[in-house]
Amino acid sequence: MKKKAIITVDSYVLDNEEDLVGVVTPGDFHEIEDGFKVEYEETKLSGMEGTKTTIIIRNDSFDLIREGTTETKMEFRNNHRTISLYKTPYGVMDLQIDTKKLNIDISKEGGTITAMYILEIGGQPALKTNLTIGVKLN
Secondary structure, rough: OOEEEEEEEEEEEOHHHHHHHEEEEEEEEEOOOOOOEEEEEHHHHOOOOOEEEEEEEEOOOEEEEEOOOOOOEEEEEEEEEEEEEEEEEEEEEEEEEEEEEEEEEEEOOOOEEEEEEEEEOOOOOOOOEEEEEEEEEE
């Protein structure tokens, strides 16, 4: 059953907390066969207006999928390195995500995901990033 929720997404590069990117947006939250699914529309504030974000949450991992003006499928699993493509209106880049810490505390009532990961984009210097996703049911 789909429920209305308020989704908060906070992301920042460690040692650069003033670079915090925070988004609070309405979305949908529902239980699926092997976990939960969160869906919301990106806004102009996030820089990805015209993009739908879907988060598939399982016990020990989650996928962040974007479709629209920006497209990617990023997988986060504790102590696991993944590679994906990140397609923007400006071109395509490869992303390498090395998840160092992952805590998933989500139930039918909502909850929180926290992840610390090393992000490498197209050969640029690696960024140690903190991500927190909150789901609060309306």
